[in-house]
Amino acid sequence: MKDFSTELTFKTSRSSGAGGQNVNKVETSVTVMWKVSASEFFSEEEKELISQKLKNRINLDGILQITVSDSRTQLQNRKIxxxxxxxxxxxxxxxxxPRKSTKPSKAQIEKRLDTKKKLSAKKDNRRFRPDL
Incomplete structure (x- = not known):
């Protein structure tokens, strides 16, 4: 687990939604931004892996950003x-x-085939056969 918090940049803004005077005048919402490709804490392989797995969250400039407005204080939102x-x-x-493929055991195969035969027989018995 790497701590790359020194590479993070922060931007504050007013939180949206209800909340009265505090929301209207105090910038409590915090957006944290991190440029993945410019990081010195991670190797090129790790940066590639991060970019690939978080591609939906990284913008065209290569910046991963998260906005938090859970708390009433800017400091708490920054920490979150x-x-x-x-x-x-x-x-x-x-x-x-990686997943290792396995074969079903003989007992499992036998049980599955036996269950199929029983179900088939049950359905066959439901058939209406007029007396000849």
Missing amino acids: AVERITELVNKSLIKPK
Whole structure:
């Protein structure tokens, strides 16, 4: 887990929505921005992996940005934003283990075929056969 918080830039704005006077006059909403390609904390492979996994969140300039307006204070929103962006980036660096394909056991195959035969027999018995 890497801490790249020194590379983050912040922008504040007024939060939207209801909230009365505080919302109208105080810039509590925080947008955190991070240029992925300019990072010195990650290798080129890691940057590529981050860009690939977070491509829907990265804009055309190569900047990953997250806006937080959960709290009433700018400081708290800033802290939440840093936590979210670091969590997001660190999650994108995790490589999933490759799936190993397995064959079903003989018992499973036998059970499946047996169940199919029973169901087939049940449906066959439901058929209406007029006496000949």
